[in-house]
Each structure stands twice: as C-alpha cells, then as structure tokens.
Amino acid sequence: MTNEDRQFYICNCFTTDNIFLEEYKLHVRFVSEQQFTRDYGVVLRRLGCVTDAQFEDVFNKISQEVDRRRRLSVTCAERAAAIKDTYRPLHPHVYHLQESYLAPKFKQIVDFCRVSAVRGGALGDLLQEEAAARVYRFPVFERSFCEQLVEELEHFEQSSAPKGRPNTMNHYGILLNELGFDEGFITPLRQRYLQPLTSLLYPDCGGGSLDSHKAFVVKYDMDEDRDLSYHYDNAEVTLNVSLGKDFTEGNLYFGDMRQVPLSEMQCWEVEHRVSEGLLHRGQQMHGALPISSGRRWNLIVWIRASQERNKLCPMCNRRPELVEGGGFADGFTKPCIAPLNAACVLT
Numbered sequence: 001m002t003n004e005d006r007q008f009y010i011c012n013c014f015t016t017d018n019i020f021l022e023e024y025k026l027h028v029r030f031v032s033e034q035q036f037t038r039d040y041g042v043v044l045r046r047l048g049c050v051t052d053a054q055f056e057d058v059f060n061k062i063s064q065e066v067d068r069r070r071r072l073s074v075t076c077a078e079r080a081a082a083i084k085d086t087y088r089p090l091h092p093h094v095y096h097l098q099e100s101y102l103a104p105k106f107k108q109i110v111d112f113c114r115v116s117a118v119r120g121g122a123l124g125d126l127l128q129e130e131a132a133a134r135v136y137r138f139p140v141f142e143r144s145f146c147e148q149l150v151e152e153l154e155h156f157e158q159s160s161a162p163k164g165r166p167n168t169m170n171h172y173g174i175l176l177n178e179l180g181f182d183e184g185f186i187t188p189l190r191q192r193y194l195q196p197l198t199s200l201l202y203p204d205c206g207g208g209s210l211d212s213h214k215a216f217v218v219k220y221d222m223d224e225d226r227d228l229s230y231h232y233d234n235a236e237v238t239l240n241v242s243l244g245k246d247f248t249e250g251n252l253y254f255g256d257m258r259q260v261p262l263s264e265m266q267c268w269e270v271e272h273r274v275s276e277g278l279l280h281r282g283q284q285m286h287g288a289l290p291i292s293s294g295r296r297w298n299l300i301v302w303i304r305a306s307q308e309r310n311k312l313c314p315m316c317n318r319r320p321e322l323v324e325g326g327g328f329a330d331g332f333t334k335p336c337i338a339p340l341n342a343a344c345v346l347t
Helices: 033-046 052-070 072-086 104-115 120-125 143-157 182-201
Strands: 009-011 019-021 026-028 136-139 173-175 212-221 228-231 237-244 247-249 252-257 268-270 276-281 284-288 291-304 322-324
Touching: 019 052, 026 033, 033 052, 052 072, 104 120, 104 136, 104 182, 143 173, 143 237, 143 291, 182 212, 182 237, 182 276, 182 291, 252 276, 276 284
Parallel strands: none
Antiparallel strands: 009 322, 019 026, 136 276, 173 212, 212 291, 228 284, 237 276, 237 291, 247 291, 252 268, 252 284
C-alpha cells in the first residue's frame, strides 16, 4: 500500500479549535457559548469587544466558521469537480512538476541529501540558515517558472470558477488541491525533493516520514490582506516560497516554538525573496509584516507526518479523536490492523 492509497483523517478538534477572530487578532476554541464566554469574555472585553452587538457579531462569525469546517470535505470536493468541468488553464504545463522548473542550487542540495550518509550539519556549505533557529533559505524555482505560475493563478482568480479560502487567517488565495496541483506537482515535490532534505534537517519532527500535505497559495495586496498575524502551522514542516510579483517590505518574522511562553520569546526578521523558499518547523511561531506596495504571491506547503501527529494533535495538544476527511484530510491515520496470521506492511 502506498502513502497515497491510505485513508487520512481529521482530528475532531478541527471544528472547534484555533478559530481566528481577525478583528481581535485572537485564536479561540468554541464548544458552546457558555464555555466561550467563560474562557474569552474577559480577554475580549479588554480587546474592545464590550457591547452586546459586538459579542453577537463574534458569535455569528464563529458559527459560520464552525459550519464551514463541518462541511469542508464535501464543499471542497464540489468545488474541485466544478473547477475541472468549467476552468480552462492558461498554462496547463505548470500543473506537472518538471526538473527544469527547479533552481540548480535546489537540485544540488537534494542530490547531496540523497547520496550522503552524513547528518544535517554537513549541509552548512549548501544551505543558508537564518538567525531564527532551524529556519533555512534556498532557491526553489527558476524565476521564469514563478512568473508563469503566477500568471496561471491570476488567470484562475479572474475566472468564474468557485474558490475556497486557504484558512481563517488568509482571505485571499487558492487551495491547490482543488485546482488540480496535488497529484502531478505537490506530491512529487514532497516525495522526490523535499523529503530527502527534511529527513536530514528535521528527524525529530518526523522529517523522514512525511506522508501527506496541504498546499495553497496566499496573496498579499495593498487593498486586501497586507500581513499575517503571529501563528503556528498545522504541520510538522512548512515550505514557504515567494513567487512574486513586485512588492516592497513584507518580511517574515520568526520566534521560538509554540511551547515557549510568548513573554519569553525573541523574534528574528527574515527577508522574503522571489523564487526562494524558507523551510521551518511547522510549530515554530511566525508571521508576515505588512507589504508597503505591490502584490506578493506565496506558495505554502504544510507537510505532515502521520506517525507524529497520531500521537498528539498539534492543534489541540490532545490525543486525536479521528473523523473521516477527503484526500489527505489533516494527515492523521488509523493503525493498520492485520488479519489473523497476516503481516501488515506499509510501504
């Protein structure tokens, strides 16, 4: 059985935890109004939510988000089917990964990882480590490919095809599985090129057993989302590639791992450069400063290792309670129970 044939699941906390209230820059958990008021009433009042009308607005937004999450698997499949039927790509070739799209330096790094018996430290001559711990920068794509990919994304954005937002924090962007990038592009990118690298750099985060992903692009624009609040990702490892176009400022900033109290964290600013990627642990706190002009598209790949997240859900810090999901879902799996007198082997 291959990784792509496995059944992936969602943790039940997906519908209740880590709901982002944009107006108050606050992540919350919602099980009931009573629980929510008890846990966040004082905090919200301190942040300016003081009237009955404001609280009602918060409850309405949370209810809409919980409902969206409950229906996500079905609506995602419906959008993907509609896109396949109605949308005609501008650049069909960008949906299938080719080595010519990749930067020579990136291929050199991957080749080193494939054949080398050494561990991560020996990659120092090929990788640039940023001031933030274990955040690495390297070129990923050729600029010509980035330009064509952005043209394709903007062509889709201007079409009448249905679109889903990447998450509660990014309001402008595209879910790449719905657009048809998973099988021919993101999956081979993860398997053939990213895993040799993550195996050496992040063995403690499941870097050698990354078996699923969620990939999307986000857009920063002066009239839309300009920045991204401090957060951590639902991933073991994250790749963030700046695709273009022309923009100024908008650097990323990184802190410590999410387990470190905010009062004790330091932050380091990291420049984002077109065609280059930043690789980091998903549970490392980070954000994006505002752009001051132009537009920027970013490719984000949340890469997941089921053997890690099956032990502890990274979003609720509890043993995951699994519910079915479509595709790679949120990267959880159930133990494979072998028939009597039979061996179960996952390849």
